Amino acid sequence: MSDVTSSTHEGNSKKTCLIIGAGPAGLSAALELLRSGGAVRPIVFEAAPQPGGISRTVVYKGNRIDIGGHRFFSKSKWVTDFWASLMDMPRRSRLSRIYYLRRFFNYPVSLSIDTLRKLGPVRTLKVGLSYLRARIAPIRPEKTLEDFMVNRFGRELYKTFFRDYTQKVWGVPCDKISPEWGAQRIKGVSIGAVLAHALRSALHIRAKEQETSLIDAFHYPPHGPGELWEKAAEEVLRLGGKLHLNTKVQKIRRADNGWALELRGADGLSYEAEGDYLISTMPVKELVASLEGVNVPESVREVAAGLVYRDFITVGLLVPRFAEAALRASGGVLRDNWIYIQESDVKLGRVQVFPNWSAEMVADPSLVWLGLEYFCNEGDELDRLSDAELRKLGAVEMAKIGFIDEGSVLDSCVIRQPKAYPAYFGTYERIGELQDYLDTLPGLVCAGRNGMHRYNNMDHSMLAAREAVRLILSGNAADPAARKALWAINAEKDYHETEGKDRNKD
Numbered sequence: 417m418s419d420v421t422s423s424t425h426e427g428n429s430k431k432t433c434l435i436i437g438a439g440p441a442g443l444s445a446a447l448e449l450l451r452s453g454g455a456v457r458p459i460v461f462e463a464a465p466q467p468g469g470i471s472r473t474v475v476y477k478g479n480r481i482d483i484g485g486h487r488f489f490s491k492s493k494w495v496t497d498f499w500a501s502l503m504d505m506p507r508r509s510r511l512s513r514i515y516y517l518r519r520f521f522n523y524p525v526s527l528s529i530d531t532l533r534k535l536g537p538v539r540t541l542k543v544g545l546s547y548l549r550a551r552i553a554p555i556r557p558e559k560t561l562e563d564f565m566v567n568r569f570g571r572e573l574y575k576t577f578f579r580d581y582t583q584k585v586w587g588v589p590c591d592k593i594s595p596e597w598g599a600q601r602i603k604g605v606s607i608g609a610v611l612a613h614a615l616r617s618a619l620h621i622r623a624k625e626q627e628t629s630l631i632d633a634f635h636y637p638p639h640g641p642g643e644l645w646e647k648a649a650e651e652v653l654r655l656g657g658k659l660h661l662n663t664k665v666q667k668i669r670r671a672d673n674g675w676a677l678e679l680r681g682a683d684g685l686s687y688e689a690e691g692d693y694l695i696s697t698m699p700v701k702e703l704v705a706s707l708e709g710v711n712v713p714e715s716v717r718e719v720a721a722g723l724v725y726r727d728f729i730t731v732g733l734l735v736p737r738f739a740e741a742a743l744r745a746s747g748g749v750l751r752d753n754w755i756y757i758q759e760s761d762v763k764l765g766r767v768q769v770f771p772n773w774s775a776e777m778v779a780d781p782s783l784v785w786l787g788l789e790y791f792c793n794e795g796d797e798l799d800r801l802s803d804a805e806l807r808k809l810g811a812v813e814m815a816k817i818g819f820i821d822e823g824s825v826l827d828s829c830v831i832r833q834p835k836a837y838p839a840y841f842g843t844y845e846r847i848g849e850l851q852d853y854l855d856t857l858p859g860l861v862c863a864g865r866n867g868m869h870r871y872n873n874m875d876h877s878m879l880a881a882r883e884a885v886r887l888i889l890s891g892n893a894a895d896p897a898a899r900k901a902l903w904a905i906n907a908e909k910d911y912h913e914t915e916g917k918d919r920n921k922d
């Protein structure tokens with residue numbers, strides 16, 4: 417660790433940029449600085465023992481876990497070129513269905529004969545009538561996510577396919593969530609869009625470019641998303657950047673010509689690092705709490721402290737095969753990459769079938785390696801369960817919904833991901849106050865998902881990182897007006913369309 421301090425003072429002819437976090441945003445910022453001529457040298461500090469952040473791949477006895485299933489897709493050529501510069505990623509076709517009433521429903525929900533048959537005549541009638549009602553007398557103004565969805569799908573379809581799952585994800589009912597979340601994540605979805613998609617599929621007409629890439633196919637590294645981010649980390653080092661893993665940023669202070677970090681390494685000792693610029697991808701709530709000797713207005717501290725997150729647990733489960741019941745319901749084989757579990761008698765939210773993402777995700781290809789996904793809040797009932805209890809819960813629930821045979825689990829493990837989802841409630845409606853304040857801190861730029869408290873995919877996190885680098889290299893990192901552009905990333909319609917058709921996948 418001793419080179420942490422010395423490297424920041426290197427020669428003093430070159431400027432340095434300290435980067436907090438080696439997730440997609442932090443690594444993209446570091447590489448962009450290095451590839452832009454190296455006038456500003458990046459030094460990355462990562463609390464975890466491996467790079468990749470939420471987009472890392474965890475290896476358990478040779479079996480790989482992707483925290484959520486990361487599809488690589490983007491409308492941005494810069495992003496796709498960036499990925500291609502690091503490795504060739506095979507293109508995969510996508511299948512993800514909804515499991516409800518112990519049956520599989522296509523996603524995007526297609527109003528096909530098959531769907532209607534599975535729903536039954538009474539529910540189908542209700543779906544039709546409530547949709548008509550929503551068209552004739554929509555809820556105005558839309559005050560909640562529930563209003564947003566009911567207006568687009570009708571109350572019955574909303575109740576059938578969206579309500580319970582969304583509540584599992586967020587832990588609060590849809591009538592307590594801002595409609596802004598719907599506008600950002602499911603904007604393009606409506607009955608009209610669903611019907612158009614169904615018609616196009618039936619007539620074998622290719623949809624517009626972004627819809628096809630979104631719905632039917634994506635790229636994915638053979639060994640999971642972490643493979644790409646590990647390559648990014650190697651490239652940072654190859655080009656002369658520095659990366660310190662197992663190094664947590666504890667405190668952030670102003671220095672004479674920039675910023676100083678108080679760090680804690682794996683050895684438990686504290687270190688200092690100074691740099692001219694600072695890019696932070698750590699949760700903005702923690703960033704503000706770490707600022708020392710900086711006069712942060714009380715109201716801004718209040719907004720930051722009131723930001724809310726949703727945590728995420730993956731139970732990895734190794735089984736010899738799927739149970740007959742699931743295979744029968746699925747039509748003989750189960751090719752889904754992931755399955756939304758809409759059933760309300762289990763806490764399970766989603767199941768990843770990792771070998772369907774890439775055969776290399778499982779050590780023994782004759783076995784089935786699954787990721788059972790649970791959403792929780794720090795300190796709640798689920799979060800408090802021990803790993804052993806979670807492993808048991810996963811096995812019991814999977815048998816209950818007919819996916820695996822009781823007692824068939826060969827091995828299991830638990831991965832916990834705190835702050836997986838930045839929530840659009842809590843003090844979120846006052847986030848503008850926080851952004852305005854942060855823009856007044858010269859040379860400190862926030863980027864990324866939790867770094868900006870924005871529901872970003874990898875590409876948006878990377879684009880924000882690129883913008884942060886642009887601000888620094890153009891000398892605009894101290895100009896509050898110029899910094900506004902960064903907050904606009906993933907607040908534009910153009911970006912939303914990419915994700916629009918995709919429920920709340922992430």
Ligand SMILES: Cc1cc2nc3c(=O)[nH]c(=O)nc-3n(C[C@H](O)[C@H](O)[C@H](O)COP(=O)(O)OP(=O)(O)OC[C@H]3O[C@@H](n4cnc5c(N)ncnc54)[C@H](O)[C@@H]3O)c2cc1C
Binds near residue numbers: 437921
């Ligand atoms: C369930 C799920 C599914 C998803 N699916 C997709 C998908 O299919 N496609 C897609 O593009 N995106 C997907 N995403 C989003 C993707 O994971 C994120 O957009 C991306 O990882 C964000 O990158 P980031 O660098 O901004 O943040 P992170 O990945 O959170 O990285 C931040 C890093 O900062 C480090 N850090 C935090 N605090 C400190 C500190 N004090 N000191 C040092 N280091 C610190 C963390 O350890 C972490 O490594 C998904 C996310 C989830 C939760």
